[in-house]
Amino acid sequence: MSKASDIAYETIKSLIFESEIRPGEQLKEEDLAEKCGVSRTPVRDALVRLEADFLVEKRENQRSFVVDPGREDIDELFTLRAMLEGHAAARAAERATPDLVRRLRECLKLVENDQSVPVFLEHNSTFHRLILDAAGSSRLVSMLERLISQAVLHHTANAYSPEQIRQSIREHRELVEAIDHGDSEWARSVISGHIRRAFHVYSETLSELDAVSGDPAN
Amino acid sequence: MSKASDIAYETIKSLIFESEIRPGEQLKEEDLAEKCGVSRTPVRDALVRLEADFLVEKRENQRSFVVDPGREDIDELFTLRAMLEGHAAARAAERATPDLVRRLRECLKLVENDQSVPVFLEHNSTFHRLILDAAGSSRLVSMLERLISQAVLHHTANAYSPEQIRQSIREHRELVEAIDHGDSEWARSVISGHIRRAFHVYSETLSELDAVSGDPAN
DNA sequence: ATTCTGACATTTGTATACATTTATGTTGAG
DNA sequence: CTCAACATAAATGTATACAAATGTCAGAAT
Secondary structure, three states: OOHHHHHHHHHHHHHHOOOOOOOOOOOOOHHHHHHHHOOOHHHHHHHHHHHHHEEEEEEOOOOOOEEEOOOOHHHHHHHHHHHHHHHHHHHHHOOOHHHHHHHHHHHHHHHHOOOHHHHHHHHHHHHHHHHHHOOHHHHHHHHHHHHHHHHHHHHHHHHOOOHHHHHHHHHHHHHHHHHHHHHHHHHHHHHHHHHHHHHHHHHHHHHHHHOOOOOOOO | OOHHHHHOOOOOOOHHHHOOOOOHHHHHHOHHHHOOOOOOOHHHHHHEEEEEEEEOOOOOOOEEEEEEOOOHHHHHHHHHHHHHHHHHHHOOOOOOHHHHHHHHHHHHHHHOOOHHHHHHHHHHHHHHHHHHHOOOOOHHHHHHHHOOOOHHHHHHOOOOHHHHHHHHHHHHHHHHHHHHHOHHHHHHHHHHHHHHHHEEEHHHHHHHHHHHHOOOOO
C-alpha cells in the first residue's frame, strides 16, 4: 500500500510484538497517529488490516483492542497452523523443483553452522517461507501469514533451548528429504509433527510464566 | 463497524456477487462512493476489508480490481474449504450438545419439506453456519467466511439439480448422525466428501460455460 | 512511422474539520 | 446512600480539500 499507511501498519505491529502495547490494551487512533508520525487516516487503514490479521479486535463499543488469546485459542491456532502448513508442505513436495531443494539445503546449512537463537530465528522463517511460496497458493500464503503473525512464533523461538534447536534442524532436514523425494504425505507428517512439538514447547513456557504470575517489568 | 462503512462493504460485495461488476474489472473509489451514497472514506475502509476477503486485489499501481480466480484457484479454494470445514465439523462433533443436534435436525426438516433451489440455498448456509459456530473458533469462522464468500458457493448452488439437492440432503443427514454420535472423524469425512462433490458439480458447470464461451447477456 | 516528452486528466493517499457515538462524572431526588 | 438523569469529555465515524502518484495523449524530434 502507500507509504504512511504502511508505516502505520508496520509500526503498530512492532509495538504489539515488542509488547510495548500489551494484549487486551486499548488502541486509540490519535495516540497511534502521533507515535507513527502520521494522521489518523492511515492509522485507521492499518487497524482494519491488523484486524484481518487477528492481531486487533474491534469490540461492539467500536473501540479497538490488542487481542488477548486464551490458552484454548493458542491450541486452536497451532492446530490450524499444523493443518495448513502441512497442506503447504504436501503441495510443495508435489511441485518440488531442483532449485527449491537446493535453496532449502542452503538455508539449512547456514543454521547448522551457527546454531545461535537469532540465526536460527532468521533462517527458520525463511525456511518456512520457501516452502510456503513453493506451495503456490496465494490464499494459503495470506491465511498462514495471518495465523503466524499471531505473536506466538516470536515468543516460541526465544524459548528454544540448544537441544530443541538441534531437534528442529533434524526435522527440517527430514522435511527436505521428503520434498526431494516428492513424497507429499511424508512432508505433511513431518511438518505437522514439527509444529505440534513447537506448540508444546510454547505451552510449557506459558505454564512457567503463569507460575511466576504477574510478570511486571515487561 | 460503523454505518456508512458497513453500507459500503455490503453494497460493493453485492455488486460483485450479482456480477454488476465483473471479475478483473477496476474499482474506482469515487464511482463506488456514488453508488453507495457515501463518501470515499468508508469506501476505502470497505475495500481494505474486501481485500482481506480475497474478493478484491490491489495491484502495484495502487489500483483495486475484482479478483478473477483461475481454474487452479478454484480447485485450491475447495480443497482449503474441505480441510477447514472438515476440521470445524470434527470439533463440532466433539463438543456437540443436544441443542445443536436439535437445531440441525430442524434445519434439515425444513429443506426436506420444500426442496426448491432458493429454500435449499437458504437453509444450506444456515446448516453450515450452525456447524461452524459449534466449532467455537473465531479464527476458523472468519477464515472460512472469507473463503466461502469467494462467490463460488453462490453460483454452485444455483447449478444444483433436484437429484443433487437430494444427495446433498442425504449427506447433511449423515453429518447430523455423525455429530450426534460425537464421532469427529466420521463428521470430517462426510463434510469433506460433501464439499469435494460440490467442487465437481461446480467444475462441470464451469466447463459448460466455457463451451458456450462469451456469456454476453447478464 | 516511431518514440520521446511534457502537459493535462484521472485516481489514489493524507490531513483536517466536523458530526456522531460512547464513556465518564456530577448532581439531585428518593 | 443509591441510582437515575443530565452534562461534559473523549473517542470514533464521515466528509471534504488538497497533495502525490499514475495514466493518457498530442505534438515534436528523429
